[in-house]
Amino acid sequence: MGVKDYIRERFFPHLWCPGCGHGIVLNNLIRAVENLGLDKSEIVMVSGIGCSARICGYVDFHSLHTIHGRALAFATGIKISRPELNVIVAMGDGDAVAIGGNHFIHAARRNIDVTAIVMNNRIYGMTGGQFSPMSGYGIKASTAPYSNIDPAFDLAKLALGAGATFVARTTTYHVKQITDILEKAIPHKGFSVVEILTQCPTEFGRRNNMANPADMMEFFKNHTVPVGSKAKKKNPDLIERGIFVQKEMPEYCSEYDKIVEDAMKGQQS
Amino acid sequence: MKKCRIVFSGSGGQGVITAAIILAEAAVLYENLNAVQSQDYGAAARGGSSRADVIISDSEIIYPKVIEPNVLVCLTQEAYNKFYPIIRPGGLLITDTRFVKIQRKADAHQVELPMYRTVMDDIGKPIVFNICMLGALIALTELVRPESIMKVLEIRIPSGFLKMNRKALNLGIGLGKQFAG
Amino acid sequence: MNKKIKFAQGNEVCAEAALYAGLDFFAGYPITPSTEIAEHLSIMLPRKGGKFIQMEDEISSMCAIIGASLTGHKVMTATSGPGFSLKQEALGYAIMAEIPCVVVNVQRGGPSTGIPTHGSQGDINQARWGVHGDHSIIALTASNHQDVFLMTVEAFNLAETYRTPVILLLDEGVAHLRERFIVPEKGEIPLLTRLKTSVKEGVDYHPYLPREDGRLPMSDFGGTHRYNVTGLYHDMWGFPTTKPTIVHRLIHHLVHKIEHNVDRIARFKEYYMEDAECILISYGFSARAALHLVKNRRARGERLGLLELQTLWPFPSHVVREKCVDARYVVVVEMNMGQVLQSVKLSVEQPEKVFLANRIDGVAITPTNIKNILQVIRGKGV
Numbered sequence: 023m024g025v026k027d028y029i030r031e032r033f034f035p036h037l038w039c040p041g042c043g044h045g046i047v048l049n050n051l052i053r054a055v056e057n058l059g060l061d062k063s064e065i066v067m068v069s070g071i072g073c074s075a076r077i078c079g080y081v082d083f084h085s086l087h088t089i090h091g092r093a094l095a096f097a098t099g100i101k102i103s104r105p106e107l108n109v110i111v112a113m114g115d116g117d118a119v120a121i122g123g124n125h126f127i128h129a130a131r132r133n134i135d136v137t138a139i140v141m142n143n144r145i146y147g148m149t150g151g152q153f154s155p156m157s158g159y160g161i162k163a164s165t166a167p168y169s170n171i172d173p174a175f176d177l178a179k180l181a182l183g184a185g186a187t188f189v190a191r192t193t194t195y196h197v198k199q200i201t202d203i204l205e206k207a208i209p210h211k212g213f214s215v216v217e218i219l220t221q222c223p224t225e226f227g228r229r230n231n232m233a234n235p236a237d238m239m240e241f242f243k244n245h246t247v248p249v250g251s252k253a254k255k256k257n258p259d260l261i262e263r264g265i266f267v268q269k270e271m272p273e274y275c276s277e278y279d280k281i282v283e284d285a286m287k288g289q290q291s
Numbered sequence: 292m293k294k295c296r297i298v299f300s301g302s303g304g305q306g307v308i309t310a311a312i313i314l315a316e317a318a319v320l321y322e323n324l325n326a327v328q329s330q331d332y333g334a335a336a337r338g339g340s341s342r343a344d345v346i347i348s349d350s351e352i353i354y355p356k357v358i359e360p361n362v363l364v365c366l367t368q369e370a371y372n373k374f375y376p377i378i379r380p381g382g383l384l385i386t387d388t389r390f391v392k393i394q395r396k397a398d399a400h401q402v403e404l405p406m407y408r409t410v411m412d413d414i415g416k417p418i419v420f421n422i423c424m425l426g427a428l429i430a431l432t433e434l435v436r437p438e439s440i441m442k443v444l445e446i447r448i449p450s451g452f453l454k455m456n457r458k459a460l461n462l463g464i465g466l467g468k469q470f471a472g
Numbered sequence: 473m474n475k476k477i478k479f480a481q482g483n484e485v486c487a488e489a490a491l492y493a494g495l496d497f498f499a500g501y502p503i504t505p506s507t508e509i510a511e512h513l514s515i516m517l518p519r520k521g522g523k524f525i526q527m528e529d530e531i532s533s534m535c536a537i538i539g540a541s542l543t544g545h546k547v548m549t550a551t552s553g554p555g556f557s558l559k560q561e562a563l564g565y566a567i568m569a570e571i572p573c574v575v576v577n578v579q580r581g582g583p584s585t586g587i588p589t590h591g592s593q594g595d596i597n598q599a600r601w602g603v604h605g606d607h608s609i610i611a612l613t614a615s616n617h618q619d620v621f622l623m624t625v626e627a628f629n630l631a632e633t634y635r636t637p638v639i640l641l642l643d644e645g646v647a648h649l650r651e652r653f654i655v656p657e658k659g660e661i662p663l664l665t666r667l668k669t670s671v672k673e674g675v676d677y678h679p680y681l682p683r684e685d686g687r688l689p690m691s692d693f694g695g696t697h698r699y700n701v702t703g704l705y706h707d708m709w710g711f712p713t714t715k716p717t718i719v720h721r722l723i724h725h726l727v728h729k730i731e732h733n734v735d736r737i738a739r740f741k742e743y744y745m746e747d748a749e750c751i752l753i754s755y756g757f758s759a760r761a762a763l764h765l766v767k768n769r770r771a772r773g774e775r776l777g778l779l780e781l782q783t784l785w786p787f788p789s790h791v792v793r794e795k796c797v798d799a800r801y802v803v804v805v806e807m808n809m810g811q812v813l814q815s816v817k818l819s820v821e822q823p824e825k826v827f828l829a830n831r832i833d834g835v836a837i838t839p840t841n842i843k844n845i846l847q848v849i850r851g852k853g854v
Contacts, residue, residue, distance in 0.1 A: 032709070063694070063696060066694070068539070079700050079702070084693040086693075087700065087704070092562065094532075095527065096539040097539060098536050099539025099547075100693060102525055103523060103540035103545050104694050106694075128527075278523065281518050282521055286518070320479055325652055328649070328650040329645075330648065353760050355760060
């Protein structure tokens with residue numbers, strides 16, 4: 023199938039701004055799904071609220087555009103009730119770790135077989151450029167007009183600490199890596215977190231001397247290094263990308279199946 | 292039969308609510324009677340004051356709370372002080388000699404029984420204090436048969452504990468019979 | 473013994489009835505006084521191959537049941553006041569996206585943490601208007617365990633029929649009460665399931681294009697039709713839109729699918745109403761105090777009657793109006809500051825003959841409380 027077979031052309035053009043990185047994520051998600059040979063009817067795409075959330079309307083999967091921060095909670099209900107479906111959740115940074123932070127850590131703790139894609143543009147784009155828990159110290163935003171004093175999360179460490187069994191990070195500059203990582207994350211049996219740094223020239227770049235989308239991608243190119251590289255030791259400000267962890271641990275739905283089996287046995291005796 | 296309204300009172304952990312449930316369940320499932328059970332409790336599971344209401348009747352029970360009990364059981368001094376004024380004139384008031392000192396005479400048939408002491412002397416486990424109390428209560432009121440209480444216990448508790456519970460129930464029945472009639 | 477007689481707590485009866493209705497997914501969070509529903513289902517659901525999950529909070533519990541409903545399952549969550557407040561946004565989502573689900577709210581004293589272990593009926597209006605924006609909702613209640621069973625099954629039937637959340641407004645007094653009830657035989661209460669689309673694979677399915685009767689046939693997530701679901705105003709494809717004509721039509725549809733069926737949704741019981749000159753209107757625990765008083769006073773020749781409401785929303789105004797036409801007094805008995813009273817006053821022809829008999833101190837209202845208030849209303853003093 024071609025890429026067009028995975029999108030709902032009826033709803034294009036998309037609403038993202040010129041230069042936005044979210045389209046790159048959409049493109050590579052589709053490539054990963056095609057490479058994996060997945061049936062469109064076996065995929066449920068769930069999203070929250072914000073620019074990132076609109077991704078699920080454009081893909082020809084079962085799609086659920088929910089409320090702010092709660093995408094993982096809806097996805098949990100879908101996955102447990104129909105474990106055979108592939109559930110992919112797209113969230114923004116505010117969506118995933120501000121308003122949805124609680125659901126994020128608990129989905130990771132349960133190790134439920136859901137793929138969480140965090141489209142991290144370090145800003146609330148749709149509401150007009152307010153800082154998020156991923157903006158970081160010193161950033162300017164419409165609600166940090168002097169300078170942001172909130173430190174940022176390290177999302178990968180947060181996911182690891184909470185118990186996610188697949189954690190990776192990449193950027194919209196590293197397009198092939200996005201596809202590669204998603205191809206591993208989606209079939210991974212357990213909770214997988216894929217953080218993708220994506221540019222928002224309109225709301226983030228404009229306020230932080232990177233109004234040109236190419237400048238932002240240049241930043242991704244120059245300020246990231248592969249996981250474990252020596253350069254990171256010399257310059258701790260560099261951002262690591264790649265797969266941080268990929269391990270097998272008991273998965274929630276499989277564990278619940280065992281409970282059902284036990285309970286049904288108890289019933290018969 | 293006439294409608295019988297019972298209030299069990301004591302402190303959390305004494306098993307007053309459990310005793311109330313067992314009595315009401317025995318009436319419904321094994322005596323073909325109607326019964327309701329409700330409780331009033333605070334946030335603390337143990338140590339706080341606790342009260343359980345039971346109404347047993349052969350006809351429909353519409354309002355399920357007890358306002359003036361015919362039978363009042365008080366297993367702590369605090370419960371006695373709080374609840375003895377609500378008993379119906381001429382009702383039955385059961386207290387335990389170890390925990391309650393009767394201060395004023397309520398207009399009731401007051402029965403002081405050494406239930407706790409008997410359980411500790413003969414069984415040595417305070418956990419069946421409430422079952423002994425139920426035994427005394429059914430001996431005094433004849434609300435349900437002892438077999439019906441035992442049938443409920445057979446379902447509710449592990450078989451290893453049944454013997455101890457039966458003994459406690461019989462001890463209570465023995466104590467109650469001394470004052471019955 | 474032919475009939476299956478049980479002795480159980482109201483919460484347990486609700487859980488049993490949900491299983492009878494075909495519940496296969498429950499998500500919840502511990503909260504007094506509704507927790508026993510979750511506890512019971514954590515035992516029973518896996519025994520029949522269903523799923524139970526304790527979520528990280530009240531919000532996620534509501535979201536999880538919506539997700540599970542979309543895959544074609546019958547779903548429920550249970551909570552109490554503070555949790556019901558937290559669920560409101562997701563409840564609104566289920567209304568907007570038309571996802572069948574049952575939400576039990578075992579009412580306790582509020583606002584805020586209030587009195588967790590004591591009863592109240594203070595969430596009646598929250599059930600109606602807790603969600604922001606124009607919408608309609610179905611809310612049922614019950615006063616005894618036989619009716620808790622029936623109304624729980626009805627809640628599922630109505631949710632599946634009208635593709636909407638149904639609120640089951642129990643109260644602590646009934647939920648924690650243990651009493652006798654008879655488990656209905658299989659088939660004794662009819663069970664309804666959602667309407668599924670007959671559109672074949674490969675043919676365009678319009679998930680949000682109502683049929684002429686206003687109903688929307690569903691297609692399960694994981695099935696052959698892939699479509700979008702959103703909490704935004706949406707077109708027949710389920711895709712977000714701001715087109716005024718579509719927005720206008722959608723809001724009308726959401727409100728009318730319920731308000732135009734008030735007659736079909738209204739559930740109520742009548743006691744001694746034929747010649748009653750004073751009619752008590754009550755529901756839930758309060759209705760037990762009211763009925764006790766009515767029976768007592770009837771025995772003394774007083775012409776008292778009781779109209780027990782089981783559907784609180786949509787409010788059965790026509791029923792209340794018709795039943796109260798000849799009454800000299802209408803007295804609403806409830807454990808709040810007059811929430812159903814407002815609706816009754818709006819329903820009857822002479823609102824000045826409607827009075828309130830209430831109790832709001834965390835103590836269950838008694839027949840004597842009502843009797844004393846009736847004396848005052850009749851100008852006789854206590």
